[in-house]
Amino acid sequence: MQRTITLVACAALWASSLGAQGDSLYVAWCSACHGKDARGTPAASTRLAVQPADLASCSASTPETEDQWVGIVTRGGAAYGLSLDMPAYGEAGTAEQIRMVVRYVRSLCREHGWPPGELNFPRAFLVEKAFPENELVMVARGTQQQLIFEHRIGRRLQYELEGRTAFDSVHRPFDGATLALKYNVWHSARLRSLATLGLEATPPLGRQSVWELEPFLSAGVQRAGFVMQGQVVAGWENGAGFTGTSSRLGIGHEAGRFVPMLEAAWEMPRTGAHQLTFYPQVWIRLSRLGHVAGSLGAEVGDRPAQLIAFVLWDFGDAPLLRGW
Numbered sequence: 090m091q092r093t094i095t096l097v098a099c100a101a102l103w104a105s106s107l108g109a110q111g112d113s114l115y116v117a118w119c120s121a122c123h124g125k126d127a128r129g130t131p132a133a134s135t136r137l138a139v140q141p142a143d144l145a146s147c148s149a150s151t152p153e154t155e156d157q158w159v160g161i162v163t164r165g166g167a168a169y170g171l172s173l174d175m176p177a178y179g180e181a182g183t184a185e186q187i188r189m190v191v192r193y194v195r196s197l198c199r200e201h202g203w204p205p206g207e208l209n210f211p212r213a214f215l216v217e218k219a220f221p222e223n224e225l226v227m228v229a230r231g232t233q234q235q236l237i238f239e240h241r242i243g244r245r246l247q248y249e250l251e252g253r254t255a256f257d258s259v260h261r262p263f264d265g266a267t268l269a270l271k272y273n274v275w276h277s278a279r280l281r282s283l284a285t286l287g288l289e290a291t292p293p294l295g296r297q298s299v300w301e302l303e304p305f306l307s308a309g310v311q312r313a314g315f316v317m318q319g320q321v322v323a324g325w326e327n328g329a330g331f332t333g334t335s336s337r338l339g340i341g342h343e344a345g346r347f348v349p350m351l352e353a354a355w356e357m358p359r360t361g362a363h364q365l366t367f368y369p370q371v372w373i374r375l376s377r378l379g380h381v382a383g384s385l386g387a388e389v390g391d392r393p394a395q396l397i398a399f400v401l402w403d404f405g406d407a408p409l410l411r412g413w
């Protein structure tokens with residue numbers, strides 16, 4: 090019994106010394122550049138070509154994963170296409186010390202309610218992401234193109250503007266525009282899952298003749314290396330009322346910088362035939378930092394198969410030309 094108590098006491102002491110080690114390691118290793126408070130203001134004596142990152146603010150740390158930051162601190166900024174000024178600590182410190190210091194800086198965000206970057210799953214072609222993003226996306230789907238601008242407001246809210254063009258046999262290439270809002274209603278780091286409610290509004294512009302509203306629910310979950318993302322959408326049109334629902338489900342598996350995915354969409358219009366369409370695709374991390382990614386695939390269903398593709402830039406993470 091005595092021995093067990095001693096062991097438990099030792100373990101607790103060791104754990105608390107590791108916690109304390111995180112902040113003393115920060116002072117020793119990082120504070121000259123990132124600032125005493127980790128807000129990215131270097132000490133007056135430090136000369137740097139690039140402004141060091143603000144590590145303390147929630148909006149900077151929560152969209153990233155802990156592993157990504159451990160990677161940057163272990164291998165240095167250059168390994169991720171960032172500034173050489175961000176040193177590599179893989180030789181100076183142990184893996185445990187590096188994780189400790191990263192956990193310490195990430196603990197400086199003391200606000201609750203920010204969904205963690207671990208739940209920022211790779212974007213699927215059809216399913217709306219549940220994670221709020223700062224992103225610019227260019228999509229090609231057969232003869233149609235979309236440009237999407239997504240911007241985060243605070244912890245859980247994001248708005249989105251989308252413009253569409255189509256170069257087909259019809260003369261008017263401007264296809265329409267859509268405005269959307271989404272709010273992350275629930276997330277759990279422990280359960281590796283999240284759920285988001287949203288609303289899309291399409292005004293009568295371009296080829297769209299009436300107002301259309303589409304409320305939706307999106308969710309994502311990660312289990313055993315697989316990511317599953319789903320969305321249910323309802324349609325309402327001015328004049329026609331409720332037009333039907335659409336359910337979408339995608340499953341993917343991360344393999345290095347590639348994420349092969351398969352999505353299925355089940356369209357259930359109020360009038361007319363139901364339709365099942367498949368979207369096999371591969372998501373690809375393009376930049377070393379991971380802030381630029383792309384996807385290539387096909388739409389396979391009742392209609393003739395067509396190519397689908399997108400490229401995205403997570404502008405909240407880094408400027409377009411950095412991180413390569």
Ligand code: HEC
Nearest residue numbers: 118119122139140141142158161162166171172174175176
């Ligand atoms: C010699 C100066 C210097 C030191 C010391 C330093 N850093 Fe950095 N760090 C930088 C600079 C500069 C950047 C910005 C790199 C860029 O954006 O190209 C950076 C970027 C980072 C990033 C990337 C942030 C992002 O937005 O993706 C992380 C994480 C980071 N540092 C953590 C640390 C930690 C933890 C330590 C201590 C173990 C540390 N740094 C020590 C200069 C430094």
